[in-house]
Amino acid sequence: MSDRKRAKREPRTRIYAKFAKDQVLNASSRARAKTMSFLMEDSYYQVKANGLSPFQNMCAYLGGSAIQTVGDNPVTAYRQMVQQFAKDVNGNLVTPAEAGRAANQVFRDAPITASLSGLWPRLIGVLFKRVPKFGLLLGYTYVTGDNEPGYWAALVASIGSAPFINPVRMIEKQQRAFFKQTGKEKPLMEIFSEASSKYFLPLFRGTIPLMGHSLASAVLGLVGQPRLQKYVQKEMKAKTALGSSAANLVASAVVSPIYVIVTNPLSRLEVIMQTNSIKGKSITVLEACGEIAQDMTKNGLSGVFRGQTTGIAKAIVSLTLFHEGRLFLARQFKERNKRNNWMPADYKGQ
Numbered sequence: 001m002s003d004r005k006r007a008k009r010e011p012r013t014r015i016y017a018k019f020a021k022d023q024v025l026n027a028s029s030r031a032r033a034k035t036m037s038f039l040m041e042d043s044y045y046q047v048k049a050n051g052l053s054p055f056q057n058m059c060a061y062l063g064g065s066a067i068q069t070v071g072d073n074p075v076t077a078y079r080q081m082v083q084q085f086a087k088d089v090n091g092n093l094v095t096p097a098e099a100g101r102a103a104n105q106v107f108r109d110a111p112i113t114a115s116l117s118g119l120w121p122r123l124i125g126v127l128f129k130r131v132p133k134f135g136l137l138l139g140y141t142y143v144t145g146d147n148e149p150g151y152w153a154a155l156v157a158s159i160g161s162a163p164f165i166n167p168v169r170m171i172e173k174q175q176r177a178f179f180k181q182t183g184k185e186k187p188l189m190e191i192f193s194e195a196s197s198k199y200f201l202p203l204f205r206g207t208i209p210l211m212g213h214s215l216a217s218a219v220l221g222l223v224g225q226p227r228l229q230k231y232v233q234k235e236m237k238a239k240t241a242l243g244s245s246a247a248n249l250v251a252s253a254v255v256s257p258i259y260v261i262v263t264n265p266l267s268r269l270e271v272i273m274q275t276n277s278i279k280g281k282s283i284t285v286l287e288a289c290g291e292i293a294q295d296m297t298k299n300g301l302s303g304v305f306r307g308q309t310t311g312i313a314k315a316i317v318s319l320t321l322f323h324e325g326r327l328f329l330a331r332q333f334k335e336r337n338k339r340n341n342w343m344p345a346d347y348k349g350q
């Protein structure tokens with residue numbers, strides 16, 4: 001065959017080879033999708049241009065959330081107590097320093113029990129809380145055709161998931177609410193029994209401040225932090241030898257103070273509304289705001305921002321653990337997809 005004829009045939013050969021490869025990839029994607037397509041449509045399980053299927057992306061988010069939940073539980077428990085102990089057992093306001101000493105005493109008396117308090121509801125809540133939130137966040141992103149979640153996705157997720165998240169947060173806080181008096185967690189069955197006598201309506205106390213808290217969490221933690229991390233990683237790669245984990249920590253440290261300043265008053269409202277007795281009268285948003293205003297009158301801004309320092313430490317730990325866990329799992333899924341030749345032709349290699 002002449003060189004001229006061979007040159008004409010080579011482009012066609014490449015086209016046929018690419019077409020055949022795409023057919024194989026599509027066939028393998030369809031075969032894998034059949035196994036779980038009874039839950040979602042086939043495309044939900046097909047690998048996209050970012051190297052992950054929407055199903056794998058969701059699993060990575062849930063796995064990161066579980067890792068974060070276990071890692072930050074002691075700090076979460078301590079922060080709630082610092083905020084909750086703003087009043088003594090007689091209902092009188094105390095200074096932030098006194099509340100801190102009371103929380104320290106609880107942890108000294110029962111360090112393991114206090115550190116693990118509320119962990120089971122939080123772990124179970126990874127499904128009840130995170131599936132709706134991440135589902136809406138990633139679902140909106142998928143429907144709009146974006147590769148990464150944006151701010152509109154964060155708004156939809158924070159509002160739509162609040163009714164699912166709030167009961168879990170209420171149960172978690174109720175478990176710790178009477179630690180100071182009893183020295184132990186409140187049993188789950190006791191919480192459910194008390195809530196059932198009021199048709200489980202108490203489990204939805206604090207939903208309104210939670211929506212604001214959830215929005216700030218989604219905008220800053222789920223959308224802002226990954227974008228900032230990419231920028232930090234790019235700059236650090238150009239100027240230092242530090243890797244993605246260091247960039248993740250730096251990004252979390254930058255975002256966390258902003259996040260805590262925005263959410264700390266909302267967190268206080270949640271604690272006030274969710275830690276009073278289920279048997280008693282519920283506290284309204286306005287009454288909770290009045291309590292914070294009274295605290296500010298007596299103790300200044302330190303009364304409003306009780307638990308601020310602990311909150312910043314918690315946010316740094318939480319965000320870092322969540323994104324490190326999420327990215328680790330995402331890398332494992334991508335490697336598996338590569339090994340099985342499941343990557344689509346438009347894979348961006350990110």
